[in-house]
Amino acid sequence: MNAANELLSFIKKGTSPFHVAAESAKILDAAGFQSLDLCRDWNLQRGGRYYVTVYGTSLFAFHIGEKLETSHSLRILSAHTDHPCLRIKPAPEMTSKSFLKVNVECYGGLIRNTWMDRPLSVAGRVTLKGDSVFAPRTRLVEISRPLLTIPNLAIHVNREINSGQELNPQNDMLPIAGLLEDDLNQDTFFYDFLADELGVPPEDILDFDLYVYNAEDGCLLGLRNEFLSAPRLDNLTSVMACLKGITAAGNGDVNGKSVSLIALYDNEEVGSQTKQGADSMITTILLKKLYAALGISEARMYDNLLAGLMISMDVAHGYHPNRPDKNDLTNFPQAGGGFALKINTSQRYATDSAALGVIQQLCAAHRIPYQKYVNRSDIPGGSTLGSLSSAWLPMLTADVGVPVLAMHSARELMAAGDQDSLNRLAMEFFMEE
Structure with missing residues (x-):
């Protein structure tokens, strides 16, 4: 290779x-x-x-x-x-009408607008209850599929978007995770999702260090594949x-x-x-x-x-x-x-x-x-x-x-x-x- x-x-x-x-x-x-x-x-x-x-x-x-x-x-x-990426905050569950959102903060000096309209996913570490209070268990987690996205405003309702616009990290950078349905708890849907991915009871999750990452694969491009984009x-x-x-x-x-x-x-x-x-x-x-x-x-x-x-x-x-x-x-x-x-x-x-x-x-x-x-x-x-x-x-x-x-x-x-x-x-x- x-x-x-x-x-x-x-x-x-x-x-x-x-x-x-x-x-x-x-x-x-x-x-x-x-x-x-x-x-x-x-x-x-x-x-x-x-x-x-x-x-x-x-x-x-x-x-x-x-x-x-x-x-x-x-x-x-x-x-x-x-x-540079987005990091998921504790108690991340948010809703807006029927939309489920995840509360995040910026980690490092990312170019914020490049994270818009992309397939995003989640990876990191989850800390679980252990046999001793001084020895909690940890598990790595990676959601190996597109899970989140952050949609832009349409140009029709944001006519200044091509003139340059500052994206507020608390308001404009919140990823959408899904739609609220009857079988989802709007207060615990993210913890419930994590528990299901890990195969553990939700109450076993103590905390996590989870990052939102760009889920797109890298590739070679150019007339002769001379560039690498990733x-x-x-x-x-x-x-x-x-x-x-x-x-x-x-x-x-x-x-x-x-x-x-x-x-x-x-x-x-x-x-x-x-x-x-x-x-x-x-x-x-x-x-x-x-x-x-x-x-x-x-x-x-x-x-x-x-x-x-x-x-x-x-x-x-x-x-x-x-x-x-x-x-x-x-x-x-x-x-x-x-x-x-x-x-x-x-x-x-x-x-x-x-x-x-x-x-x-x-x-x-x-x-x-x-x-x-x-x-x-x-x-x-x-x-x-x-x-x-x-x-x-x-x-x-x-x-x-x-x-x-x-x-x-x-x-x-x-x-x-x-x-x-x-x-x-x-x-x-x-x-x-």
């Missing part, structure tokens, strides 16, 4: 951060990685391949070189599992590349003197400052457990960390052919030109010239196409987890990503071939001596 089709398959399964982490774990299981419990002692072996899931939505995986010494190379790839390109392109990199690092051909690690964080779209986000001490805790299990002191761990290298992977803004005025005058990554090295003087991206030098030489050695992205001087641009994670892990860091159009839309666009360049960067990053 080529990189583009592999990505499309992964996107179809990665409908929520919980499902991204679960699907990533399946890929790692198939590659021979061993699952660890974050809250237990670890028995690690040189040459071993391991992963740990954190709070259901973040995941770390690592490979320990067979010839690992106290002083060694530490290499980290990072990405995020979440995407939901959740931000940031499953990067999660896919991280998985390709770490499984390559664990296949026995890697430099045996390195610790290779991927960090797939949740909550980047809302700032990363959560227990499972990049702006937390979770990675430091994991590294301390890893090095303690290898019998390497904390001081030596920090030596290797300070001498190490991290690549933060998140999508980049590609050149928009209809609005070239939104791009920098000399730095504008184009679709099909390879992944982008992301640079920002305000340190919204962590990249500096030393990190760039490493990546550029790595790409030259393996003929991997790349470009550079800098935002216009009069547009602040976006940010990602690179600077946040490198504040906790003070190591040389570069921010990179596939150039996309319509970032944070319900459906985004990229060149299909650019995924291959990102995958190859991830693999060679871990494989290089």
